[in-house]
Each structure stands twice: as C-alpha cells, then as structure tokens.
Amino acid sequence: MTENIEEIAEKYKVVVRDLMKVYKRGRKEVIALRGIDFEVSEGEFITIVGPSGSGKSTLLKLLGALDKPTAGSVLFDGHSVTLLDDYRAMMYRRRKVGFVWQSGNLVPGLTALKNVMLPMNLAGAPKDKSQERAEMLLTTMGLSKRMEHKPNQLSGGENQRVAICVALANQPELLLADEITGELDTETTDMVMKSVRMINEQFGTTVVNVTHNDRVAATADRVLRIRDGLIEGQKHTIYGEMTEVDAKGRVVIPESVRKLANIGKRVVLEITDRGLLMRPLETHLEEDEQS
Ligand SMILES: Nc1ncnc2c1ncn2[C@@H]1O[C@H](COP(=O)(O)OP(=O)(O)OP(=O)(O)O)[C@@H](O)[C@H]1O
C-alpha cells in the first residue's frame, strides 16, 4: 500500500520521508541516515535522542536545509525543502527556521541586545522595530537586566537563552535545537528547557530538539529514538538497503526487498520528483485500466 503523501503533508508542519544521508570521504562512505520517516505537527515539541554518531545532527541539518540528503525528502508546510535551490534554501533558513547549537551561537563583541537585533537587521528590518522585538524577546526570557552584557559577561544558561532569542528574532515557525544544554549543569539545563517550552507555548513555535540526555528528552511532547541512522521501532527493510548500479545500469535488488515489493521478472520504471520509482509490471497495468 502506498501512502498519499499530499494528504499527509496537509496535516503536518514537517514530514520526513525515506531520508538518507551518505557522507563520502575519499573512497570511504559513511551512511549517517538510512531511511528516516516521521512527522511533526504544527506547534509540537519533539525531541530526538540517540547515542553519539547516530545521525542526530545530520538529521537536524537536513531539516534546516543546511545540507542536502542523498535521498528522501523533507516537506515543510507541504513544500519540499530538499528541492530548494541555494537562494530559496537561504530564504527558508532565514524566514522559517531558527537554529540553536550547543555553543558558539553569539557574536562575542556584541551585547545580548545587539546579538538579537543582528538577524533582524540582516533581514532588512528597521532598527527601532528590531530593537523593540529584541527587548521583548530578552524580557520574555527573563534577561531584561542582561541586555547590555556581552557573551563573556553572561553565564552559560544566560548565553543559551540569548541564543534562543537570536534564533527567534525573525519569528521562525520551526526551532531546531542541537544539544543546547550539553555544556550546562542540571539546574541550568532545566531552566533553559523551561524557556524552550515557554517559547513553544507562547509563540506556537514548532520545536525539534536533539539531545542524548534522557532528562532533557522527557520535557518534550514526544520522543523519537534514533540509532545507527534509523528511528527505533521502524521497519526499514527497503530503504535501509544500499545497492550498486554497474556500468551497464544493472541494479541488484536483494531478494528480501524483491519479495516485499512484490517484484517479479519485469518492472516498470518511472522518474518521480522523489527519485526513481520501480514497481511490478502488473500493478502498473491495473492502475492504468482503472483510470
Ligand atoms: N561532514 C561529514 N563528513 C563525513 N562524515 C560525517 C560528517 N558529519 C557526520 N559524519 C558522520 O555521520 C555519522 C552521524 O553523525 P552526526 O553528527 O549526525 O551524529 P550525532 O548523532 O549528532 O552525534 P553526537 O551526539 O556525537 O553529536 C557519524 O558517523 C559521523 O562521523
């Protein structure tokens, strides 16, 4: 049974399908993601947990159009993020997405206020408007008395809360957070995660948070566990398999996949916007007769 991706895309803010990422280093290949599927509702706050090297940061980069997948798709409001050209990808990052990393989010020489104003000024907002919004965000985060401090005059938790304000400057619909509490103690971690929850509730921002800390994960609406580039509990017999194409274009399809996909001696090939579709000849004819 094939799913109706358009119907699904209408229901969710973000839809991830069959997402694969293979990094090539010289002749060596690292398969970071092996076929990831999930959806995020508008206004939902999800956490992705998994051991080091399981593909969490890779996944977040693909959600934020900072990199392109090897295969598969990310849909945002029903539109493919993965097919965007460089300019549109930049606009998507600037207008729709806010990023917070473990550290190094802030410009060291600028005050907290100037740091938060920066992305708005870069996007062409008038100075008084960007100052007003920066002050509002910092106040919401309990930092009204820290606006004129520079990053090295702020605590770790304060720095991360300023970083969240920076990420929210241009009113993103999606907040992507990668191990933002990784360098913080337990108490400060709780405070920062409370701030993320508050942003999620107050502004309706959809949040995808990455961590390997189970305590942090527990603050989310839903937890996805990722291991070796796959979401735990998902069967991915087909998309997890890598196979070679030889010089004559011959592809070896493993027997297990042939059985699952009901592939016999002949297949029909179709180029779709999600890649090359291969299906049994019989199914194709039946559908043609119906239409
Ligand atoms: N630019 C790159 N080039 C080659 N391999 C990479 C690259 N980035 C990541 N990898 C590899 O891809 C796999 C997944 O990496 P990723 O950074 O997504 O893991 P992670 O879950 O974020 O780990 P951590 O919790 O340590 O941050 C790892 O094996 C990593 O070595």
Ligand SMILES: [Mg+2]
């Ligand atoms: Mg990482």
